[in-house]
Amino acid sequence: MPHPDRERYPGHPLKSSDFKEGKVLYEEWKVKAEYAWDTGVAIGTFLKGLKEGKLLGRRCNKCGRVMIPPRMFCELCFRPTDEWVELQDTGTVVTFSVSMVDKDVRPLEKPEVPAVIAIDGASENMGILHKLGEVGDTLDEVLQRVKVGLRVKAVWKPAEEREGAITDILYFKPLEEA
Numbered sequence: 001m002p003h004p005d006r007e008r009y010p011g012h013p014l015k016s017s018d019f020k021e022g023k024v025l026y027e028e029w030k031v032k033a034e035y036a037w038d039t040g041v042a043i044g045t046f047l048k049g050l051k052e053g054k055l056l057g058r059r060c061n062k063c064g065r066v067m068i069p070p071r072m073f074c075e076l077c078f079r080p081t082d083e084w085v086e087l088q089d090t091g092t093v094v095t096f097s098v099s100m101v102d103k104d105v106r107p108l109e110k111p112e113v114p115a116v117i118a119i120d121g122a123s124e125n126m127g128i129l130h131k132l133g134e135v136g137d138t139l140d141e142v143l144q145r146v147k148v149g150l151r152v153k154a155v156w157k158p159a160e161e162r163e164g165a166i167t168d169i170l171y172f173k174p175l176e177e178a
Contacts, residue, residue: 042070045084051164053156055087057122065123087121089154090175094118094127098142110137113146117172133171151175 018024039047042058046069049056057066058081060074066085067074074081096115102108113132118124133155136142152172162168 040072042072046070047164047166049086050166050168051162053089053159053162053168055089055119055154057085057087057119057126059083059085066121066126068119068122068126068128085121087119089119089156089169091117091119091127091152091172093132093146093148093150093152095148096132096146098139098146100139111139111142113142115146115152115172117152128166130166130169131171132173134173145174 014024019026038044046056055068056070057068058070058072059066060077060079061082062077062079063074065074065076066087067081068087070081070084072081073079094116096113099112099114100108102112113135114129115132116127116129118127132146132152135145151174153175154169155171155173156162157168157170
């Protein structure tokens with residue numbers, strides 16, 4: 001059923017040639033969209049720590065939780081957190097996935113393994129999402145090596161290449177068990 005206003009307001013479809021031939025009035029302009037983004041105190045300090053090769057968390061002295069990523073407010077105690085804590089760059093794989101395709105669904109030569117890592121020194125259920133590396137070149141190798149509970153350590157970019165981003169950690173690699 002046609003739209004009821006079609007008869008009341010008749011029109012005709014436009015073609016790209018209508019614009020090229022000047023039959024339609026239009027304006028062209030390029031958007032100059034500049035913006036600034038503020039990370040805030042907690043994440044800004046966390047990113048600064050990454051540039052220095054450190055993992056930083058925040059402690060709530062009321063409940064004792066150490067949070068990573070850091071927060072300036074404890075959502076359990078409903079109060080500001082109290083102090084910065086330098087954490088180890090080791091942890092435990094809590095969960096992981098194996099991807100055989102990139103973000104554009106193109107096959108990868110080597111599988112990628114994103115994982116949630118519980119960082120040593122942080123409270124239970126606190127961790128970060130990052131990639132695992134040095135875990136194998138095939139799906140079978142990865143699945144033989146990576147398990148929930150795997151102990152891992154951060155592999156950092158060289159200090160002169162760090163920029164204050166989560167990518168300052170290249171990946172987490174398995175810790176060799178003694």
